[in-house]
C-alpha cells in the first residue's frame with residue numbers, strides 16, 4: 001500500500017475512537033510537556049549564568065592558585081601554592097599575547113564612611129583591572145599608575161558600598177576609614193550585578209594593590225591574576241604561554257602538575273553551569289520516565305486494539321493485505337498517536353514553561369533543539385512501543401483471525 | 406495444462422491436530438473447475454466444505470496434495486505471494502459479510518485495491534463505485550454497513566470481491582444469513598455475474614440454492630461423493646414468481 005494511504009487508513013481508525021485516542025495520547029502529552037518544562041528551566045538557568053560570565057569582561061583569563069597534588073598526595077597547608085607579584089610581573093614582561101595584567105589581592109574589612117559602616121570585600125588591583133573587567137566608572141576617576149607605584153591611599157567604591165556608606169550623597173572626594181587608615185574616595189563604579197554564584201559584584205572596594213598590601217592589611221599573597229588579550233583569537237595561545245611562564249616561575253619539574261589554574265571564560269562558564277547541567281539532566285531524566293509510562297500506555301492500548309480488531313485484520317488479510325501491510329498500519333497508528341501527542345505536549349510545554357517563569361520569576365528557555373528532540377523521541381516511543389502489538393497483528397493467520405469472535 | 410481449467414486440486418488433504426486428537430477434514434480431493442462454471446458445493450455440516458473453500462481461496466494451506474489456480478501452484482507459495490494471489494485472483498464472499506464496521510460501502514469496496522501491489526487501478530474510488538453499481542447499490546455508496554439490510558451488505562461484499570476483477574468468486578454460504586427472497590436476489594446476481602463470464606464456486610446447505618448452479622459437488626467426511634452437471638434453474642424467474650405471489654397475497658389481504 002502506498003504510504004499516504006497507510007497514514008490515511010491509520011488516521012481513520014484513530015479518529016473512530018476519539019476518546020480512547022486522547023486518553024492514550026495523554027501519557028505522551030504529559031511526558032513531553034514535563035520534559036520540555038524541566039529542560040526549559042535548566043536551560044534558562046544556564047543561559048543566565050552564561051550571560052553573567054560574559055559580563056565578567058571580554059577576552060579575560062583568570063589565573064588562580066590551584067590545589068596541586070604531586071604524585072596524588074596533597075602537599076598540605078604548609079606549602080600553599082601561591083601566586084606572587086613576581087608571577088604577575090613575569091606574565092606582563094614575558095608574554096607576547098597578553099596585553100593587560102592585574103594582580104588581585106582580596107581581603108575583607110570593616111569600612112567606616114560618611115553615614116555608616118559596612119563590611120565589604122577589599123580588592124587590591126592594578127590600573128588595568130578596570131579595562132580587563134570591562135567595567136566603567138559612574139562618577140569620579142580611576143587611580144593612576146603613579147598612585148599604584150606610590151601606594152596612595154585612594155579607593156573606588158562599588159555601588160552597594162557607596163549606598164551603604166553614603167546613602168544619597170556623592171562619595172567622591174569623601175574620606176573612608178579602612179582599619180583605621182583614612183582613604184580618599186576618588187570614584188564610584190557602574191553597577192555590575194551578581195556573579196554566577198550569586199554574590200554581589202558591586203559590594204566591593206577597589207584600591208591599588210600596593211596600598212592594600214602595604215598599608216591596609218598584612219596580606220601579602222595575591223588571590224588571582226587577571227589577564228586579557230587584545231584579540232579573542234589569542235586566548236588559547238595566551239593560556240598556553242601563561243602555563244609555560246608560571247611553571248618555570250614556580251620551578252615545576254616535568255612530571256609535576258600545575259600548582260595553578262588558568263581559565264578562560266568558557267571554562268569559567270562551564271564550571272559555573274556544570275551544576276545546572278546536572279540538574280537539567282536529572283529533571284529531564286525524571287520527566288522522561290513519564291514519557292516512558294506514556295509509551296507503555298500506547299503499547300497497552302495497541303495490544304487491546306489488536307485483539308479487538310482481530311476480525312478486521314482477518315478481513316484485510318483475506319482480501320490481500322500482507323503481514324507487512326498490517327504491521328505498517330498498526331505501527332503508523334502508534335506513531336501518529338505518539339507524534340500527535342508529542343506535538344500537543346510541545347504546545348503544553350511552551351505554556352508550562354511560560355507559567356513557571358511567571359510564577360517563580362525564573363527565566364525559562366525552550367530551545368528549538370529541545371522541541372526537535374522531544375518530537376523525535378515521541379516518534380521513537382511510538383515505534384518502540386507500537387512494534388510489538390503491530391507484529392502480533394501481522395503474525396496472525398487469516399482464517400483464525402476471521403473466525404475470531 | 407488446459408487453458409480453461411481455473412482450479413485443479415489433486416489429492417488435497419487437511420488434518421487438524423488438536424492435542425493428541427487428529428481431525429481429517431479433507432481426505433483427498435481431486436476437482437477440476439473450468440472457466441465460466443458455476444459450481445455448488447454441498448454436504449452435511451462438518452463434511453469439509455469450508456476447509457476446502459479456504460484452501461481454494463488461498464486462506465489456508467493443505468496438509469498434502471497440490472492445488473493449481475490459473476496455472477499457479479498455490480500450495481508452494483510464500484505467505485506474501487499467497488496474499489497477492491488472494492488480492493488479484495480471488496474474490497471471497499463470506500456467510501457473515503465481513504465488512505469493516507464504521508466504514509462506508511465504497512470504502513469497503515475500495516479496500517482490496519489499496520492492497521494491490523501492481524497498482525492496476527488508477528482511481529480506486531471510481532472502480533469501487535462501478536462495482537457497487539454493478540451489484541445494484543449505486544445509490545448506497547456512502548452508507549455504513551449498519552445502515553444497510555443483510556442482502557445489501559452481502560451485495561457490498563460481492564462488490565468488494567469483484568472490484569479487483571478476479572479469476573473467480575468464492576462464496577462460503579453466502580445466503581446463510583439471508584431470508585428466502587434476499588437469497589434469491591443474491592443468487593440472481595450470482596447468475597448474472599456468471600453469465601458475464603466469472604467463475605463461481607459456492608458452498609450451500611440448501612438444495613434450492615444449489616439448483617441455481619450448473620454443477621453440484623457433494624462432500625461427505627472429507628471426500629467427494631457426487632460431482633454432477635445439471636440444468637440450472639433461473640433465479641430471476643424464481644424471483645419474479647415469488648414477487649408476483651407476494652403481490653397477490655397483499656392484494657388478498659387488502660380485499661378481505
Ligand SMILES: Nc1ncnc2c1ncn2[C@@H]1O[C@H](COP(=O)(O)OP(=O)(O)OP(=O)(O)O)[C@@H](O)[C@H]1O
Nearest residue numbers: 421423428430448449450451452453454455456457
Ligand atoms: N481450525 C480447526 N481446528 C480443528 N478442527 C477444525 C478446524 N476447522 C475445521 N475443523 C474440523 O474440520 C471438519 C470440517 O470442518 P468444516 O468447517 O470444513 O465443515 P463444513 O462442511 O464447512 O461444515 P458447516 O456446514 O457446518 O460449515 C469438522 O469436523 C471441523 O470440526
Ligand SMILES: [Mg+2]
Nearest residue numbers: 454455456577
Ligand atoms: Mg462451513
